Amino acid sequence: TARDEDDPPLKRIKLASKKSKLPRRANSFAEGGARSDKITAALMFMIAKDKEPLSIVNKEGFKVLMKTVAPLYRIPDRKTLTKLMDNRYVEAKECYKSTLEKALSYTLTCDNWTDCTFQSYLGVTIHYLSEDLVMKNGCLGVFPLHTNHTAEYLTECLNSVINDFKLDRKKIMAITSDGAANIKAAVHNVVGSERHIWCFAHFLSHLVPKILKDMPEINNIIATVKKIVVLIRRSVVATDELKRLQILDGKTEGTVLKFILDVPTRWNSTLYMLERFLALEQYVYAVTLKCKRSDIPDMLTHSQIEVLQEVVSLMKPIEYVIKEISGSKYPTCSTIIPIIHCMTLSIEQVKPSTNNGSSFQKKLLESIQDKFKNVENNMILAVPTILDPRFKRIDFQNARAAAAAVERINKEMK
Numbered sequence: 001t002a003r004d005e006d007d008p009p010l011k012r013i014k015l016a017s018k019k020s021k022l023p024r025r026a027n028s029f030a031e032g033g034a035r036s037d038k039i040t041a042a043l044m045f046m047i048a049k050d051k052e053p054l055s056i057v058n059k060e061g062f063k064v065l066m067k068t069v070a071p072l073y074r075i076p077d078r079k080t081l082t083k084l085m086d087n088r089y090v091e092a093k094e095c096y097k098s099t100l101e102k103a104l105s106y107t108l109t110c111d112n113w114t115d116c117t118f119q120s121y122l123g124v125t126i127h128y129l130s131e132d133l134v135m136k137n138g139c140l141g142v143f144p145l146h147t148n149h150t151a152e153y154l155t156e157c158l159n160s161v162i163n164d165f166k167l168d169r170k171k172i173m174a175i176t177s178d179g180a181a182n183i184k185a186a187v188h189n190v191v192g193s194e195r196h197i198w199c200f201a202h203f204l205s206h207l208v209p210k211i212l213k214d215m216p217e218i219n220n221i222i223a224t225v226k227k228i229v230v231l232i233r234r235s236v237v238a239t240d241e242l243k244r245l246q247i248l249d250g251k252t253e254g255t256v257l258k259f260i261l262d263v264p265t266r267w268n269s270t271l272y273m274l275e276r277f278l279a280l281e282q283y284v285y286a287v288t289l290k291c292k293r294s295d296i297p298d299m300l301t302h303s304q305i306e307v308l309q310e311v312v313s314l315m316k317p318i319e320y321v322i323k324e325i326s327g328s329k330y331p332t333c334s335t336i337i338p339i340i341h342c343m344t345l346s347i348e349q350v351k352p353s354t355n356n357g358s359s360f361q362k363k364l365l366e367s368i369q370d371k372f373k374n375v376e377n378n379m380i381l382a383v384p385t386i387l388d389p390r391f392k393r394i395d396f397q398n399a400r401a402a403a404a405a406v407e408r409i410n411k412e413m414k
Contacts, residue, residue: 039073044081044088054078054085096138097166103128106167108140109176109199110158112149112183120145122154124161127328137328140165151185158190174333174380178202197380200336201322203371208267208315211363217356218311221304222270225277227297228284229259238290245283268322271315274308281305303354310350310357314364317346334384338395340372376401379408 046052056062057075066075076084100106106128114120121144127137140161147153162169175190176197177183187196212219232238239258246256260276262269277284288296300308321343325332347365352358376382376398382405385391396402 035070036073039070040076040084041088043076044085047081047085054081057081093165099130100126100128100165100167102131103171104131104133105129105171105173107174107176108172110183110187111178111199112145112154120149122157124158126165126167135329135331149182151182151189154183154186155189158186162190195380197333197378200340201326204318204322205267207364207367207371208270208318211360211367214363215356215360218307218360221300221307222274224297224300224304225274225308226262228288228299229261229273229277231291231295231297232259232284232287233261235291238287241290242280242283242287245286268319271312271319274312274315278305278308278312307354307356310352310354311360313350314347314352314357314361317343318364331384333381334388334391336381337376337385338391340368340375341395341397344368377404379405383408 043057047054047056055078057078063075066073106126109125109127110122112120112122121142123142124140125137126140127135130136143157143161145153145157158175162172169191172191172195174195174197175187176199177187179198179202184196184198212222232242242258243256247253251257257276257280259280260269260273262273285299288299321339324339325335344365347361347368350357350361352361376396382396382401385395386393386402386405386409393402
């Protein structure tokens with residue numbers, strides 16, 4: 001038109017460039033386009049990182065989000081996404097293999113477990129030292145088990161993982177597992193008994209429940225605490241009363257505490273439940289009055305509260321040690337011998353005034369002594385402890401074990 005011809009040349013060029021970009025941008029969002037591939041890669045990363053189900057692409061809220069953020073993007077269906085995830089896994093696996101080839105050394109951890117559908121799995125993780133001397137870790141996989149968990153079958157599974165990831169067996173410093181006979185024998189078959197470490201956190205996690213099984217009086221006290229906690233947590237009126245009383249004592253809305261209910265499979269949750277009960281013990285009687293009289297269990301006596309306080313004091317060093325030796329960002333081998341010694345001293349320093357507290361303390365110390373009596377003779381643990389400038393020989397109770405570790409170090413250096 002005449003108006004178009006009168007427009008300044010620069011303005012016409014700008015309009016033309018804008019029009020030409022539109023189809024190019026649309027093509028970018030088409031399947032196989034640069035923008036589309038980038039969003040799909042981000043989507044797969046989100047699903048893997050946040051452990052989201054693949055069915056998220058079918059959810060209405062997700063579709064609305066993507067329509068708002070990237071209207072031209074076509075969301076892949078679940079079947080397509082599954083194939084893309086499988087392909088990306090293969091690529092990432094090959095890349096990870098290359099990384100592991102450059103590692104100076106590594107240790108493996110393995111454990112078999114069963115999900116809610118009774119399908120058994122073998123989980124294998126790796127901890128290694130990178131070229132720039134940084135500790136890293138990763139999950140090699142969670143592999144389904146299809147037959148009886150015999151030592152031979154688990155040996156075959158472990159060897160399969162090692163071969164699949166092309167791990168150098170000379171670089172495997174140790175394999176950590178629990179103390180079950182089958183997995184223990186499998187590890188011995190793969191790397192030998194001298195490079196097997198049984199999981200200390202696993203043993204300590206079972207220590208307290210095993211001892212409490214033989215202490216009915218303490219069990220009864222814990223059961224009473226649980227009844228009270230369940231009663232209050234199920235009552236809205238009682239929960240509101242607990243909150244009101246704490247606010248009257250100076251707490252704010254954001255700092256008021258609630259009762260914690262334990263989980264049978266995790267003993268430390270019992271510790272947290274008892275700790276919180278003791279922290280809120282002054283409110284228990286007033287709060288339970290808001291519940292049905294027929295539902296209220298017998299309140300704990302002063303002596304029972306005293307037993308609880310002693311039991312909690314004896315449990316806390318064990319819970320601290322489990323957390324400390326479960327780290328993945330720092331080496332833990334050199335801390336085992338010192339931390340067990342310190343844990344024993346902490347438990348010994350508690351001075352129970354009740355018979356139940358004294359009995360619990362005695363059984364704890366006996367179990368720790370029985371299980372860890374030969375820990376200093378384990379070269380995988382003793383040598384790193386001697387070499388660690390924080391510890392050296394300080395926490396060794398057996399002079400011969402320390403001398404043997406030093407001799408081993410001298411032999412390796414020659």
